[in-house]
Amino acid sequence: MSNPNLAVELAGLKLKNPVMPASGCFGFGREYSNYYPLSQLGAVVVKATTLEPRLGNPTPRVTEVTAGMLNAIGLANPGVEKVITQELPWLAKQDVPIIVNVAGSTEREYCRVVEEISNSGYAQAIELNVSCPNVKLGGLTFGADPKVLANLIKKVKKVSAVPLFVKLSPNVTDIQDLAIAAEAAGADGLSLINTLIGMQIDIKTRKPVLANKIGGLSGPAIKPVAVRMVYQVAQVVKIPIIGMGGIYSGIDALEFIMAGASAVMVGTANFTNPMACPKIIKEIADFMAAEGIESLEEIRGCAL
Amino acid sequence: MLLDVTGITNLTSNIWELCLSGPFPYQRVQAGQFINILINQGKDHILRRPISIAEVDTNKKSLTIVFRVVGQGTEWLSQRQVGDQLNIIGPLGTGFQLPAKNSKVVVVGGGIGVPPLYQLVKELKQKQITNDLTIILGFRNQADCFWVERFAKLGQVLVATNDGSFGTKGFVTDLLDTKANYEYLYSCGPRGMLQALKNHCQGINIQGYVSLEERMACGVGACYGCVCSSADRKLHYRICKEGPVFNWEEVAL
Numbered sequence: 233m234s235n236p237n238l239a240v241e242l243a244g245l246k247l248k249n250p251v252m253p254a255s256g257c258f259g260f261g262r263e264y265s266n267y268y269p270l271s272q273l274g275a276v277v278v279k280a281t282t283l284e285p286r287l288g289n290p291t292p293r294v295t296e297v298t299a300g301m302l303n304a305i306g307l308a309n310p311g312v313e314k315v316i317t318q319e320l321p322w323l324a325k326q327d328v329p330i331i332v333n334v335a336g337s338t339e340r341e342y343c344r345v346v347e348e349i350s351n352s353g354y355a356q357a358i359e360l361n362v363s364c365p366n367v368k369l370g371g372l373t374f375g376a377d378p379k380v381l382a383n384l385i386k387k388v389k390k391v392s393a394v395p396l397f398v399k400l401s402p403n404v405t406d407i408q409d410l411a412i413a414a415e416a417a418g419a420d421g422l423s424l425i426n427t428l429i430g431m432q433i434d435i436k437t438r439k440p441v442l443a444n445k446i447g448g449l450s451g452p453a454i455k456p457v458a459v460r461m462v463y464q465v466a467q468v469v470k471i472p473i474i475g476m477g478g479i480y481s482g483i484d485a486l487e488f489i490m491a492g493a494s495a496v497m498v499g500t501a502n503f504t505n506p507m508a509c510p511k512i513i514k515e516i517a518d519f520m521a522a523e524g525i526e527s528l529e530e531i532r533g534c535a536l
Numbered sequence: 537m538l539l540d541v542t543g544i545t546n547l548t549s550n551i552w553e554l555c556l557s558g559p560f561p562y563q564r565v566q567a568g569q570f571i572n573i574l575i576n577q578g579k580d581h582i583l584r585r586p587i588s589i590a591e592v593d594t595n596k597k598s599l600t601i602v603f604r605v606v607g608q609g610t611e612w613l614s615q616r617q618v619g620d621q622l623n624i625i626g627p628l629g630t631g632f633q634l635p636a637k638n639s640k641v642v643v644v645g646g647g648i649g650v651p652p653l654y655q656l657v658k659e660l661k662q663k664q665i666t667n668d669l670t671i672i673l674g675f676r677n678q679a680d681c682f683w684v685e686r687f688a689k690l691g692q693v694l695v696a697t698n699d700g701s702f703g704t705k706g707f708v709t710d711l712l713d714t715k716a717n718y719e720y721l722y723s724c725g726p727r728g729m730l731q732a733l734k735n736h737c738q739g740i741n742i743q744g745y746v747s748l749e750e751r752m753a754c755g756v757g758a759c760y761g762c763v764c765s766s767a768d769r770k771l772h773y774r775i776c777k778e779g780p781v782f783n784w785e786e787v788a789l
Contacts (some may be wrong), residue, residue, distance in 0.1 A: 259758035263777075266756075279760075287763075287772050294753040294761035296609070301753060306770065308760045379662040450631045502753040504578040506625065 236520030300451030363401030466492020482515020568631030646725025
């Protein structure tokens, strides 16, 4: 049996395998380090970081739906200063590349956080969160209009010394337009998809379950939508794509890779099984060995 | 980890007792902690169900949980049979801080909040921490009562039901004598009951510990789904990590 090489390269960022936990589903890494060494992962993508600390939305913030869940956390995070002084130094010792997800409500705020994270030296890449459906200001405001998105990316690129991945929302009319605009504006890569906007109603209280009323749908339920969007975006951009949306197994991850993704992010699956990421890495390796695939480049985008 | 179902008992119309055994760090359990249970291999139900540990027996290597059927996940759980296996994670969270030795303790449980207090009371007796123990249990009515006799073997039990069909008619607060010089109060139950208890005890010198509940996703502190506010509302605590048990002075109830 051949010995498959899972290593991938994303905009100059070398990862030992293509699997990383998705932002918001892994905190800053500490909790899951009780289950396995984080060095097993391709990278760790930490929780969305904003300039000021954010408490987030009222509870209930999460609820289960068929084959998925809705969340409306609302970008709760301790703010960039504490992230840099209290969270990233610990994570930097875990021998795994760090990608910091950055969110904001104004261009100025995005730029300041990106600059501080970039200057901190802890992040090997930044993921620009322009697709959070759960906050009133920012988030999707920047991710729904190609011109607005391009302007933001241009400004942020000027203050970032590390590769910039732009996380796209599925809650748009044409994701290809956004992807093209992001690439043209200088994005080093794209990650997609963020959650789909959803709602669940409690028929006893006759009101939405989530205090925020709407929330982001994630989990196996969204996988076909996500695979389709990665496939569509892969047709129109040359920059690397990180695919995500309901990945629970090696098979799921391979679908995204065959649709054109260079790497994948695993979100909700961590909640179902804290060992989800190591399991997915092993399943990808097993498939590659069984099929005689030496490098993921051989199959990336093969479905296109 | 996989645990074997060794017993399942229906306690009331919608409350079930489930006994589990198998490889589990029983010694590490702190009263008030919970386990997070995978429902039907996570196929349709992708979020685990967090259930408080009601009793742990380190000798027999078994643990007991009690849960109320509130939806499809807990309904599936209620249909487990002896010999089935459950995929669980735990023990999780921060449990009850035990009182100083020989202090005067009152334990107050309401409805499905009653079971986690059992392990606490058992530990207070077994570790001979205190004998001065009052147990107050509240239920809606007689049909909803469970585990009263089980608690009665460990200490004096007072029961309140809303309609008076069992014990005293009224609420747990009606049975809590604020002049009894209790030094510690431990409680688990509906948020409204916990609020009422705190109000009831205002002005008396008592350490109160309450176990809170919220919809959870990860159960390990990563997702910030199940937060509660600090007393000054400036901070959030994760119920699955810093909780579910909090000193009631620390949190906004």
